[in-house]
Amino acid sequence: MADEKQFVKEITPQSEDFSKWYLDVIKKADLMSYSPVRGCIVFKPDSYEIWENIQRELDKRFKETGHRNAYFPLFIPESFFQKEKDHIEGFNPELPWVTEAAGEKLEERLAIRPTSETMFGHMYAEWINSYRDLPLLINQWANVVRWEKRTLPFIRTSEFLWQEGHTAHEDEADARKETMQMLEIYRDFVEDFLAIPVIVGQKTPSERFAGAVDTYSIEAMMKDGKAVQAGTSHYLGTKFAVAFDIKYLDRENTHQFVHTTSWGSSTRLIGALIMVHGDDRGLVIPPKVAPTQVVMIPIGPPKSREPVLAKTNELYTLLKQAGIRVKVDDRADVTPGWKFNEYEMRGIPLRIELGPRDMENGQMVLVSRVSGEKRIIKQENLVQEVEQILAEIQTEMFEKAKQFREDNFTSVDSLDGMKQYLEKKRGFILAGWCGSAACEAEVKEETGATSRNIPFSPAEHKTHCLVCEEPALHTVVFGRSY
Amino acid sequence: MADEKQFVKEITPQSEDFSKWYLDVIKKADLMSYSPVRGCIVFKPDSYEIWENIQRELDKRFKETGHRNAYFPLFIPESFFQKEKDHIEGFNPELPWVTEAAGEKLEERLAIRPTSETMFGHMYAEWINSYRDLPLLINQWANVVRWEKRTLPFIRTSEFLWQEGHTAHEDEADARKETMQMLEIYRDFVEDFLAIPVIVGQKTPSERFAGAVDTYSIEAMMKDGKAVQAGTSHYLGTKFAVAFDIKYLDRENTHQFVHTTSWGSSTRLIGALIMVHGDDRGLVIPPKVAPTQVVMIPIGPPKSREPVLAKTNELYTLLKQAGIRVKVDDRADVTPGWKFNEYEMRGIPLRIELGPRDMENGQMVLVSRVSGEKRIIKQENLVQEVEQILAEIQTEMFEKAKQFREDNFTSVDSLDGMKQYLEKKRGFILAGWCGSAACEAEVKEETGATSRNIPFSPAEHKTHCLVCEEPALHTVVFGRSY
Numbered sequence: 001m002a003d004e005k006q007f008v009k010e011i012t013p014q015s016e017d018f019s020k021w022y023l024d025v026i027k028k029a030d031l032m033s034y035s036p037v038r039g040c041i042v043f044k045p046d047s048y049e050i051w052e053n054i055q056r057e058l059d060k061r062f063k064e065t066g067h068r069n070a071y072f073p074l075f076i077p078e079s080f081f082q083k084e085k086d087h088i089e090g091f092n093p094e095l096p097w098v099t100e101a102a103g104e105k106l107e108e109r110l111a112i113r114p115t116s117e118t119m120f121g122h123m124y125a126e127w128i129n130s131y132r133d134l135p136l137l138i139n140q141w142a143n144v145v146r147w148e149k150r151t152l153p154f155i156r157t158s159e160f161l162w163q164e165g166h167t168a169h170e171d172e173a174d175a176r177k178e179t180m181q182m183l184e185i186y187r188d189f190v191e192d193f194l195a196i197p198v199i200v201g202q203k204t205p206s207e208r209f210a211g212a213v214d215t216y217s218i219e220a221m222m223k224d225g226k227a228v229q230a231g232t233s234h235y236l237g238t239k240f241a242v243a244f245d246i247k248y249l250d251r252e253n254t255h256q257f258v259h260t261t262s263w264g265s266s267t268r269l270i271g272a273l274i275m276v277h278g279d280d281r282g283l284v285i286p287p288k289v290a291p292t293q294v295v296m297i298p299i300g301p302p303k304s305r306e307p308v309l310a311k312t313n314e315l316y317t318l319l320k321q322a323g324i325r326v327k328v329d330d331r332a333d334v335t336p337g338w339k340f341n342e343y344e345m346r347g348i349p350l351r352i353e354l355g356p357r358d359m360e361n362g363q364m365v366l367v368s369r370v371s372g373e374k375r376i377i378k379q380e381n382l383v384q385e386v387e388q389i390l391a392e393i394q395t396e397m398f399e400k401a402k403q404f405r406e407d408n409f410t411s412v413d414s415l416d417g418m419k420q421y422l423e424k425k426r427g428f429i430l431a432g433w434c435g436s437a438a439c440e441a442e443v444k445e446e447t448g449a450t451s452r453n454i455p456f457s458p459a460e461h462k463t464h465c466l467v468c469e470e471p472a473l474h475t476v477v478f479g480r481s482y
Numbered sequence: 483m484a485d486e487k488q489f490v491k492e493i494t495p496q497s498e499d500f501s502k503w504y505l506d507v508i509k510k511a512d513l514m515s516y517s518p519v520r521g522c523i524v525f526k527p528d529s530y531e532i533w534e535n536i537q538r539e540l541d542k543r544f545k546e547t548g549h550r551n552a553y554f555p556l557f558i559p560e561s562f563f564q565k566e567k568d569h570i571e572g573f574n575p576e577l578p579w580v581t582e583a584a585g586e587k588l589e590e591r592l593a594i595r596p597t598s599e600t601m602f603g604h605m606y607a608e609w610i611n612s613y614r615d616l617p618l619l620i621n622q623w624a625n626v627v628r629w630e631k632r633t634l635p636f637i638r639t640s641e642f643l644w645q646e647g648h649t650a651h652e653d654e655a656d657a658r659k660e661t662m663q664m665l666e667i668y669r670d671f672v673e674d675f676l677a678i679p680v681i682v683g684q685k686t687p688s689e690r691f692a693g694a695v696d697t698y699s700i701e702a703m704m705k706d707g708k709a710v711q712a713g714t715s716h717y718l719g720t721k722f723a724v725a726f727d728i729k730y731l732d733r734e735n736t737h738q739f740v741h742t743t744s745w746g747s748s749t750r751l752i753g754a755l756i757m758v759h760g761d762d763r764g765l766v767i768p769p770k771v772a773p774t775q776v777v778m779i780p781i782g783p784p785k786s787r788e789p790v791l792a793k794t795n796e797l798y799t800l801l802k803q804a805g806i807r808v809k810v811d812d813r814a815d816v817t818p819g820w821k822f823n824e825y826e827m828r829g830i831p832l833r834i835e836l837g838p839r840d841m842e843n844g845q846m847v848l849v850s851r852v853s854g855e856k857r858i859i860k861q862e863n864l865v866q867e868v869e870q871i872l873a874e875i876q877t878e879m880f881e882k883a884k885q886f887r888e889d890n891f892t893s894v895d896s897l898d899g900m901k902q903y904l905e906k907k908r909g910f911i912l913a914g915w916c917g918s919a920a921c922e923a924e925v926k927e928e929t930g931a932t933s934r935n936i937p938f939s940p941a942e943h944k945t946h947c948l949v950c951e952e953p954a955l956h957t958v959v960f961g962r963s964y
Contacts, residue, residue, distance in 0.1 A: 033605060033608065033609070035554070035555045035601070035605070036559055036562075036604060037555045037557045037558075037559065037592065040555040040556075040557065041555075042552065042553070042554050042555070042605055043552055043553040044552055045550035045551065045552050045620065048550075048551050048552045048553055049550070049551070051553075052551065068527035068530075068531070069527065069530050069531070069534065070524065070525055070526055070527050070530045071524065071525040071530055071533075071643060072517070072524050072525075073517045073519045073522040073523075073524070073641055074522075074556075074594075074625055074627070074641050075519045075522065075578075075641070076519075077518055077519065080518075092585075093584055093585065094584055095583070095584065096580045096582070096583035096584070096592075097580060097581065097582045097583065098578045098579060098580050098581075098594065099579065099580075099581045099582060100578070100579045100581060101577070101578035101579065101629040102575055102576055102577065102578070102629040102631075103574075103575065110519065110578075112556075112580065112594075119517070122518060123515060123517070123524055126515065127515070138527065142625070143556055143624070143625065145556070147583040147584040149584075159555055159556050159557070161553060
């Protein structure tokens with residue numbers, strides 16, 4: 001039997017090999033295991049707990065905006081995919097098929113859902129009759145499968161966990177309002193809760209969701225300069241309504257097609273979190289999403305162990321009661337130094353050290369995982385100080401990630417300019433684009449960068465297409481992406 | 483497009499046709515829809531919310547006892563099933579198989595998990611090395627699929643949602659302690675939270691989980707006298723440890739096989755909830771699990787509408803702040819009488835009526851869904867009174883279900899006695915059993931009843947086998963089951 005931890009003695013520095021750093025970190029921090037099924041991982045407790053925190057927070061925001069959860073079948077009949085032409089073209093290459101069950105060949109193949117627009121479409125056609133049934137606002141937490149060629153733990157796995165919202169509306173205006181509302185919920189959640197700054201914008205047609213009229217995304221920059229799409233929101237127009245015959249009787253007693261939206265975010269957020277905040281010592285987890293926010297480590301010689309432990313437990317209870325997620329590591333067979341390294345590697349935002357001298361002085365030492373700053377505080381101010389420093393760490397992490405993104409963001413006027421930049425540096429590139437698919441494809445071919453999105457608030461408005469030099473229709477963010 | 487609600491004008495009385503009553507109720511209360519995939523249903527928001535409440539409460543209890551959540555792959559390679567002989571025999575007839583993915587035939591077929599002992603087994607072999615890694619206590623919330631011939635919404639569906647706990651221990655004693663602990667958590671949860679009395683006991687060998695050494699269950703009686711297995715906990719011995727080579731180095735530096743357990747409960751609890759508490763007017767949901775515990779309905783003539791509504795909203799806020807799940811239905815285009823029927827059908831435990839005369843007297847009317855009792859209370863005592871009556875309703879529902887079970891529980895000495903009983907009545911039957919599979923099979927063939935379990939605390943100890951009249955090895959609860 002293999003001890004996985006043995007395989008990772010050291011973490012490869014990010015500057016040496018970012019991909020290796022990533023794989024080292026997630027193994028050493030015990031976040032996942034490769035499963036025997038191609039491209040599928042096991043989400044071990046330490047990563048699943050991050051997902052639980054993400055779920056809880058997103059779910060709260062969905063419910064506050066009037067959405068309810070439901071659960072739809074895993075299996076989607078093949079004929080459903082045929083109903084929306086773009087949708088099947090986009091997803092067909094990635095579908096696994098159930099062809100036999102209970103010893104018999106099925107009459108119709110069943111796909112494992114890669115996303116559920118078709119199943120929701122079929123059911124919505126049954127449920128929606130009148131404008132009184134609208135808007136219909138449903139979200140689903142589920143597993144989905146996309147049989148990918150190249151996989152990377154958390155970022156792109158054959159099976160992953162996500163939420164998919166599917167809503168139906170009376171008209172375009174209402175559906176577009178929903179699309180934008182959910183995009184804003186993602187932006188706010190990812191920036192506020194995960195401390196990841198994102199670029200909000202619209203996808204170009206070539207990067208649109210298969211079957212969407214318009215796709216919007218939030219894009220985050222990893223520490224290797226590559227992009228991760230951290231959430232998408234789609235206005236689907238009446239495409240799925242027409243395909244599945246989702247009609248309602250409007251206020252004038254006329255049959256109309258509904259306008260639908262869908263929006264999703266997934267366990268790839270865990271991967272983004274790691275690649276945005278991690279450093280050469282390991283994970284760094286923002287306090288708001290961290291399963292453990294504070295670790296308390298009693299220190300000092302054996303003779304003072306008893307009173308120090310008693311005090312530590314007393315202060316632990318105070319923090320716990322204040323709703324802070326805190327743990328004590330009082331193991332005697334491991335040195336404090338080993339523990340410091342261990343919890344730094346695991347990314348616990350704040351460490352508290354308490355020794356005999358601290359006891360005498362009624363104080364304790366707080367050490368931030370992000371800055372390494374040590375702060376000596378009075379025990380009597382414990383809860384208030386810890387709450388404050390956790391808030392500071394959260395802000396600091398966001399600002400640091402934002403600064404990194406700004407330091408790795410350039411603007412170019414030509415394809416040559418982009419190539420030259422990408423030869424030496426990494427990051428996002430702002431450029432003008434005429435709107436033609438050919439020019440976009442040329443950028444990809446020449447540089448490996450793809451359009452991430454057309455940002456709503458670009459730093460500047462570019463006037464000419466970087467490829468053909470025609471007037472720019474849009475200012476686009478390009479980047480290599482995961 | 484079909485309006486599902488139109489199809490259910492009336493609910494069939496339970497006494498007329500219990501199965502039809504059940505299907506009428508779940509349709510009319512909008513809990514589910516049949517999906518286009520055989521045996522799969524859509525869990526609509528009103529049933530999914532019940533599941534969310536079940537999840538939250540069970541999850542809390544699992545975590546309090548040291549378990550952590552993780553997520554394992556949906557797909558299980560065919561070869562894994564071959565490793566444990568009993569396991570494959572039990573599950574093979576129900577497995578759906580993925581044979582193609584991304585346009586290619588797979589080298590090895592992948593089953594959709596019906597349960598995950600094999601996948602956990604494979605991973606545990608990789609993760610466990612030393613006694614220091616034990617016990618390993620992991621739970622998973624997931625969808626599973628069993629391709630069943632006969633399905634019934636919530637109770638038996640091809641795909642369902644559940645939790646499955648899988649633990650590994652140093653020795654039999656520790657694993658058996660875990661098995662019993664989880665059985666007790668299920669009992670306590672189902673009785674306390676769902677107000678469903680259960681019989682706790684051990685399954686006979688023929689009803690054991692495929693691959694278990696011992697299976698324990700909690701069994702509930704539905705209002706048609708049939709049994710629903712509401713939770714199971716298995717001691718698996720070293721069977722899966724041997725099959726997957728899960729060994730650890732013990733304190734004496736010797737390799738030992740671990741002892742494992744597994745335990746599960748599922749969305750069938752929603753079905754049990756409905757069939758234990760529902761009545762001819764519809765659902766009755768216990769306050770602790772009810773998504774909406776209280777509905778407030780303002781009444782009276784249009785001229786007093788404004789002040790009554792203002793008061794209702796004021797009191798609503800008080801209840802909300804006290805953590806009570808409350809809704810106001812202030813629609814003007816629907817009569818109070820219609821609303822009363824509607825919320826009774828949906829099983830909301832408590833209704834509050836407030837009209838102009840109540841305003842004058844500073845009072846309001848509380849109506850219990852279970853007893854129909856009306857109670858006039860002072861507005862100033864609102865929160866306290868509501869909390870108290872909800873607690874009373876919860877207790878009343880448990881006691882009522884318990885009384886029903888006692889009224890439909892008999893004890894027999896012979897197979898003829900059982901037959902005669904079941905010809906006229908329904909329910910559970912206590913009988914002695916010699917321990918032979920043949921006698922157990924004969925009971926099933928002659929009466930349609932199967933052994934539910936060997937209760938830990940039978941009302942009496944039977945001395946002779948009901949079939950062969952040999953001395954009884956066990957006192958068994960028999961019953962027809964879902």
